Amino acid sequence: MSKVSDRIADLPALLSGPSGTVVLRAVLLGSLAACVLLGIPWRRRAGSAAGVLAGGGLGPAAAVAILLILGYQATWQLTGFARPRFMHFMRTYDRRPWRAADGFRRGSLVDGRGLRLAVDDRGVPGRRCYPLGEAGAHILGYRHGRYGLSGLEHTLDPVLSGVLPLSSRDLGSLPQGLLRQDETAKAAWEETLVRLRRFSRSALDHGDAGGADVHLTLDGRLQKVAQSLLAGRPGACVALRPRDGAILVLVSSPSFDPEDLDMESLRLRPDAPLFNRALRGLYPPGSAFKVLVAAAALDAGLEPVWDCPAEGFRPGPGQPPICDHESYEYARRGRVWPGRQGVDIEAALTHSSNAYFARLGVALGHQAFNRVTAAALFNQSLPLAEAPGSPAAAASQAPRILEGEAGELAQCSIGQGRMLATPLQMALIAAAVGADGLLWQPRLLSAEPPRCAGRVMSPATARRLRGAMRRVVREGTARRADVPGLEVAGKTGTAQGAVAGDHAWFIALAPAAAPEVALAVVIEHGGYGSRSAVPVGADLLGAARTLGILGGTAGGEGP
Amino acid sequence: MNGERKPLPRPAPTPSVWRFRGVERLLLFLGVLAIGAANGAILVGSMAAGEEISWHAVLPLGLFLASALWVHGALLAAGSRCDPVLPALALILTGMGLVLRTRFGGWDHASLTRPATYAVPVGVLGMVVLAIVFRRGRWAGLAGWRWVCLGSAAVLLLAMRFAGHRYRGGYYGAGNTNPTEIVKVLMVFFTAGFLARRGDALPRAALLPLPHRLYWGLALCWALPLGLLAWNRDLGMVMILAAVLAAMLWLATGRLSVWAGSLLGAAAAAVLALGVTAHGQRRLAAWADPFADATGTGWQALQALTAFYNGGLWGRGIGAGSPESVPVAASDFVYAVAGEELGFAGCAALLLLYGVMVVRGYRIALARRDLFGALLAGGLTTALAVQTLVNVGGVTKAIPxxxxxxxxxxxxxSSLLTTFLMLGLILAVSDPPDAPAPAPPA
Structure with missing residues (x-):
């Protein structure tokens, strides 16, 4: 008796377990299916077609309509993951404690070496891990239950969260391409097969399928090094490969932890950790901009040898003089700088002579200045990928200088005045010098082919500038970056901001002979570029060599 | 079940009623398994959650068992040779509805005082009574009531318009009943009677290019109810009735021009209803792109689709879904709840059950030699089929x-009672007048 009652008491536990649920569900669905099979009038009853009714076929029509609706229902119920906007809706507004939308594995963001920079936590559904932590927060973005998506997580959401179906046009041209043994068609066919496999798997279990991974050009380890080099100082660092525009490093400091967002306090912090300085920060480029002016001058055949007197260069009557930094330094110590005689363009770059470049800009003329800033992609937003809504760098600002504005032209030629540039923009200028004058569009996705945005300077000019920038590192303002074996070429900048405190710049290339990395570092209120920004750039290039990104042997025997 | 009943004396050569209704027995037995499993799943779930179980928890299964015994027993006792599959499938679907409704707290003490709770027993009772009373050709007498039917449909719709109260965009009678449901039955009666009267003219009655005079009379009679329904913005009912009219004309005439005319009429009506009125345009926009206003007009549809997605192929299990997150889950969107709890497989099974019912309904119609009865069964089946398709299509966003x-x-x-009424009439028509009368039960 007690045994029976015990068994009855155990029944709920038994049936509510996984096996019991399966049994109940199998009984339910099996009975319903059997009812369907039994109910279908397989045999034609005698005399059934001999009625007075003239029109038939309504039964089959209704059956077809039911099957059509079931098919449409399946496109939501079974393969809803292929609808990015639907997945987005469910992740935002589905209030169930367990959401099928979360069970669906989201694709990872993978760096150039296969390191996963954003990946789903296997243990906790819906949790996203960011191994780079703060170092990737700005560019990778975050996925948060309350704050939604940002950065690349936002831009790439359709790919990461869903299996995007091929467009009908792609499908139509596929057979022809396969017949022609076309490589892209073969790749598309492979991709379709993968998707179909995923599709059939997900029909059985949503959790088993996943969105696609996206491969980035970034280098996660270098990114981490860059973030630690900035050490929380407000600033940014961008590094890219000059010859194809692939972005290796894009960090902004200070940053935040994407896995533990505290928006309220982050928004209130005065150093604005949510602000992506690498893409959105607009700073006067200062002396680092002189590289571009030098390029324009060399292309125009302008190579004057001038004296740089202590009282500087006066662009016009009544205009304030533009003096070299030595002049200010001497004055601060109560002495008078003797000036420098017989300065050519390379010496002017090495010593970062304001007077020389202000004069050079005026001599070059406003048209050449406007032309070179346009060629270097100033005054336009720079998207980092072709997909709509991709992260984009803010438009750097170079004023369009009119005839007779010699004062403005002189100020702009030394990167002051109304000049404003993003760190990415300055890295691009360095990259153009490194790529023999060609400017490659910055890009973040490995799958996108490199795109050339045009020529900024002639190859000969680029070679000469690399030599001059190498001299800056060897004997000029960036001697701290003269790492043995790296053969760094660079240019410092100390830009006077609108408010107190100079911004420190360093743009660099390595190795100078055949550059593999171009970078730009800015540190807000960092004082002289040579003191704060150059060490960051130098250490980053050193780390790049350690990590094998820089050959390190190409120009290893520098003097 | 019902095993005690002895086989009835068998009039050769047709099988005995006991054997004739054997498939009904089998189906109802399967139904007990299915609904028992479904009800058991809920029971086990609440027991595992430590809830107190009252006898209300087994009400769905109990109601199903009682209905099954009553339907099978009464039809056997009356020697009815009506279709044995249709009533069984109807009961199984009703039982599934009862189980799904348990999830909305449908079976507590308070629910026992609501009249809607008694719709199932009353409806099942009425279905069997109708199937027996009007069988063997006795339905033919109903043809004479066609004008009364048309008149009462018109009066009912007018009364709803002026005396009913508005609720969720529709007009309702006292106690939130929806008497317009019965209009479907009334209009089928009227049309079947009207067409059966003009039976000899039907095969020659071309609709296009110039409609036969038959259609003018019909159009005149249909204009009032359809117009009133459109005025009440009851677009769903307009769609059902228009499809019923088209299907009955097709059944009666077999002329392809009816198809062409119906398509033209449907297109014109769709343009008028959806394209011109602001109300229609809003609905059309919400249907075409629910994401444009996801938290507004698209909310209902997207939450329903979310429920489907959460169901997946096999469903979360009966009692494991979240019907509270689907708006209007208990009535219009119950299919989304089924989608979440039973999964795509369960939805397919339910829809196929409807499909089998509809196919059998049309077979019943096509097998009749009497035009009125045939049109009656065909029209009522169409009303059921289109109503199912319009609801399921709407919930899955296949149509607005x-x-x-x-x-x-x-x-x-109201909906349940009307559906049982329609099924009862179809069943009556399925019991042919030329069948040999079995011996009365002992």
Whole structure:
């Protein structure tokens, strides 16, 4: 008796377990299916077609309509993951404690070496891990239950969260391409097969399928090094490969932890950790901009040898003089700088002579200045990928200088005045010098082919500038970056901001002979570029060599 | 079940009623398994959650068992040779509806005082009574009531317009009943009677290019109810009735021009209803792109689709879904709850059950030699089929949502009673007058 009652008491536990649920569900669905099979009038009853009714076929029509609706229902119920906007809706507004939308594995963001920079936590559904932590927060973005998506997580959401179906046009041209043994068609066919496999798997279990991974050009380890080099100082660092525009490093400091967002306090912090300085920060480029002016001058055949007197260069009557930094330094110590005689363009770059470049800009003329800033992609937003809504760098600002504005032209030629540039923009200028004058569009996705945005300077000019920038590192303002074996070429900048405190710049290339990395570092209120920004750039290039990104042997025997 | 009943004396060569209704027995037995499993799943779930179990928890299974015994027993006792599959499938769908409704707290003490709760027993009772009373050709007498039917449909719709109260965009009678449901039956009666009277003219009655005079009379009679329904913005009912009219004309005449004319008429009506009125345009926009206003007009449809997605192929299990997150889950969107709890497989099974019912309904119609009875069965079957398609299509976003209930499963007394009434009439027509009368039960 007690045994029976015990068994009855155990029944709920038994049936509510996984096996019991399966049994109940199998009984339910099996009975319903059997009812369907039994109910279908397989045999034609005698005399059934001999009625007075003239029109038939309504039964089959209704059956077809039911099957059509079931098919449409399946496109939501079974393969809803292929609808990015639907997945987005469910992740935002589905209030169930367990959401099928979360069970669906989201694709990872993978760096150039296969390191996963954003990946789903296997243990906790819906949790996203960011191994780079703060170092990737700005560019990778975050996925948060309350704050939604940002950065690349936002831009790439359709790919990461869903299996995007091929467009009908792609499908139509596929057979022809396969017949022609076309490589892209073969790749598309492979991709379709993968998707179909995923599709059939997900029909059985949503959790088993996943969105696609996206491969980035970034280098996660270098990114981490860059973030630690900035050490929380407000600033940014961008590094890219000059010859194809692939972005290796894009960090902004200070940053935040994407896995533990505290928006309220982050928004209130005065150093604005949510602000992506690498893409959105607009700073006067200062002396680092002189590289571009030098390029324009060399292309125009302008190579004057001038004296740089202590009282500087006066662009016009009544205009304030533009003096070299030595002049200010001497004055601060109560002495008078003797000036420098017989300065050519390379010496002017090495010593970062304001007077020389202000004069050079005026001599070059406003048209050449406007032309070179346009060629270097100033005054336009720079998207980092072709997909709509991709992260984009803010438009750097170079004023369009009119005839007779010699004062403005002189100020702009030394990167002051109304000049404003993003760190990415300055890295691009360095990259153009490194790529023999060609400017490659910055890009973040490995799958996108490199795109050339045009020529900024002639190859000969680029070679000469690399030599001059190498001299800056060897004997000029960036001697701290003269790492043995790296053969760094660079240019410092100390830009006077609108408010107190100079911004420190360093743009660099390595190795100078055949550059593999171009970078730009800015540190807000960092004082002289040579003191704060150059060490960051130098250490980053050193780390790049350690990590094998820089050959390190190409120009290893520098003097 | 019902095993005690002895086989009836067998009039050769037709099988005995006991054997004739054997498939009904088998189906009802399967139904007990299915609904027992479904009800058991809920029971086990609440027991595992430590809830107190009252006898209300087994009400769905109990109601199903009682209905099954009553239907099978009464039809056997009356020697009815009506279709044995249709009543069984109807009961199984009703039972599934009862189980799904348990999830909305449908079976507590308070629910026992609501009249809608008694729709199932009353409806099942009425279905069997109708199937027996009007069988063997006795339905023919109903043809004479066609003008009364048309008149009462018009009066009912007018009364609803002026005396009913508005609720969720529709007009309702006292106690939130929806008497317009009965208009479907009335209009089928009227049309079947009207067409059967002009039976000899039908095969020659071309609709296009110039409609035969038959159609003018019909159009005149249909204009009033259809116009009133459109005025009440009951788009779902307009769709059902228009499809019923087209299907009955096709059944009666077999002329392809009816198809062409119906398509033209449907296109014109769709343009008028959706393209011109602001109300229609809003609905059309919400249907075409629910994401444009995801938290507004698209909310209902997207939450329903979310429920489907959460169900997946096999469903979360009966009692494991979250019907509270689907708006109007108990009535119009009950199919989404089924989608979440039973999964795509369960939905397919339910829809195929409807499909089998509809196919059998049309077979019943095609097998009749009497035009009125045939049109009656065909028209009522069409009403059931279109109502199912319009509801399911709306919930799955295949077509714009129109606020039509899912027959037999949706919560709603008027809808349930009308559906049982329609099934009873189809069953009556399926019991042929030329069948040999079996010996009365012992």
């Amino acid at each position: 949502m129109t606020g039509v209930t899912l027959p037999l499963i949706s919560h709603g007394g």
